Amino acid sequence: MKVSFFGGAGEVGRSCILVKSDKSKILLDAGVKLGAVEEYPQIRDSDLKGIDGIFISHAHLDHFGYLPHIFTAGYRGKVYATKPTIELINIAIRDYMNISKPKNVTSQGLAEMAKHFEIIEYGKPFRLKDLTIKVVQSGHILGSAITTVSDGKHTIMYSGDMNMAQTRLLPGADMKNARADTLIIESTYGAKNDIFPPEKEVSQKLMASIKETLHKGGKVIIPTFGVGRAQEVLFMLDDFMNSGILPKAPIYISGVINKIMRIHRHNVIYCRREVQMRILMSDSDPFKSKNFVPVESNELRGKIVKEKEASIIVTTSGMLTGGPVMYYLARLARDPMNKLILVGYQAEGTLGRALQEGAREVTVNRAKVKVNLTVETFHLSAHADRKQLEAAIAKVHGLKNVFVVHGEKSKSEDLRMHIANKYNAIVPEPIKEYHV
Template sequence: MSGSPVLTFLGAAGTVTGSKFLLEYENHRTLIDCGMFQGEARWRRRNWDTFPIEPRTLGAVVLTHAHLDHCGYLPALVRQGFHGPVICSAATAQVAAIVLRDAAHLQMEDAVHAGTGGYSRHDPPLPLFDTEDAERAIKLFRPVPESGRADLPGGGAVTLHRAGHILGSTFAVVELGGRRLAVSGDLGRPDHPLLLPPEPLPGADAVVIESTYGNRLHQPLDHARLARLITSTVDRGGVVLIPAFAVDRTAVVLRELTELTRHELIPHLPVYVNSPMALAALSVYRTAISQKSAELRPEILGGDDPFDPGDLRLVHSVDESIRINNPGRPCIILSASGMATGGRVLYHLERLLPQAKNTILLPGFQVAGTRGRQLLDGARAVKIHGHYIPVRARIADLPEFSAHADADELVDWLSSTPEPPEAVYVVHGEDDARQALAERIDDELGWTAVTPRHLERVRL
């Protein structure tokens, strides 16, 4: 392939998940992000499609961050023959290892459940990848040096810049064939309680930008409302269950619960963290604090433990997890996954959803087709482990906890570049969000903004 580089949208085009962007020039191929599709069955089925190119021909994969919809397909890619370097930040290498090991465990566990429950269309049910695939993928991680810049196999280079979304998150600027492509990954918010905001956007010929909240604006976190939701549940003798992403979201929610408790806005309660992945991610956060990571806000680096409301209980074993299904007193349980697609939170939902005294708090975006979205949309029953569970608990949305930049913040980030790009490709959003952001970019910035289709190819 000669001429200018070619960009192909292998994921996150028409949906919020499955981020994969293929950059080709002459005989060089680099994949930027390698995410799993999540949510509705029509998207999840794409994880099982034949990969559009031979994975062995990829020179490298660049990961912007460690969320499953950006890194979770990597073990499947390795299973199919990819063996090149996986370039990422040092913190992403740490966190992605946790995420991939957990994902492999859940893949294998779900296959067993499907087999014993008889609710799979496959016989026998198989995981997309297993723990061996995950370990092989982890061995390919190549953290970038402190400069954030790394050479790409066969030519070109990539520079990773702070994105402020989760610990280790970056946006990537790839230089190849005399052109520069910036890929936003997921952009964080200027007021993230733990992380510094995204760095400005350098000049680039083209930009790929996420649009999760491309048609919405975040409101400031209503601390009083959250306190009321918790105290009213306690008054009913109920349990507050928070399905929270293990990476970052659990830490942010614990930070808020700690502040509410210290200011006596909620009673002192046992707070259980029941997710092996969340516990491992918390450990990475605490290490970053002790090492005074340049990603963290200065106010987090000193003082008391920002993640301990006073009665923090870390749940490690399955037996402990089972016991807190009947805690015997009001408490707060944080468990993954954040959109209730799998993990230990499902067992808590089975137990707690049928009781009106309990409250389920949903802190952040819920992808269409997930149980979290079904609950948010008012489902009277949700299917868990092959059975329908009645929904009588109170369901409350807390979108203010989202770690994604909103529409104004996305436009502000684009505006920080010293020179307009030739084109902006709006991805990683539902169609209405993508279109709204593209129209704003066109109207307010006067730039060419398009919403690419799945598998569409464009020249840079």
């Protein structure tokens, strides 16, 4: 088979991998790269038409955000993904269109996209011409998948974004029967020193930090990815508040996260058994906690920033590239009593990264804003760290080739060097075709 990487090679963002067999051509993911300027996969529109199917690993924009353009460019084939992924894409795409307003998308393209989704299930092999495709749990967000593509002679396994450890919401990646001769693996945290402390330790420090701000009467803003991180953070806040470790304060949920919570609830079968059990015992339904206050009107939004009330605001977007977080930041950044807590990956060139690196004056919606609030970072990543990536690679039977993708170049290179004595390890160049 042949593989080319039209994005996500030496970078995080615009994941888009073309796999060709004797008889078929498929795309694994079709993402965009968010940042100061939005970037798209380097695949030509003319190359999109001959594609037999597109497989989306999960509902993050860096993996599916290019779909509206692909349909605008005339593609009319199917897009395969798990049920929650399709539902989450349908929500997240509206948010993306409102915030980013991409110029390469028409409303007809969007409408066509909505008509061409098809559900694939974890663990059920799927036939497409000469290919057999299988997806399993990747542990990253609700519905996220590791995808295996085989033409009978060779097998390519694509990690998508993965997490080996179980979280409050999800089981870890399912690598039980992993077998492939080629692995395409993410490396968001692929560098030698990307080793995360245990979640328990991080969550305790995070809660101590939030508690300190609440005691002073300040407000804590937690920007997160709407899908995945937000639910993990909310579950954690709820647990610690119910056990009395955090003082009682409203946890405002602002923006698209509210809809996404509902999707999690009715797809709870894709979550850990413990979460399913809690919903069955309806008095401890974690999605409907009394601590949560959905913010669904501008009036309430205004009240939250004006009132002298200690509170927690969980909102999007996670890297401060748009969304309601911009509203809260613009109004709450000047007050040193408040705190901004970053819990996810901050891409280069984003406002989130600038704040993380200590910027004390930033531009929000074209206005200059002085930053006096405290900015802190806690690693609650939904990605495997370096140790987990090494463990994942070691679990794949019959492995020969490893393409290291979805990481800043230095991190991908670091992981590549570490495994180069055992495998044919490559940080691929964009566009170039590789034979496997």
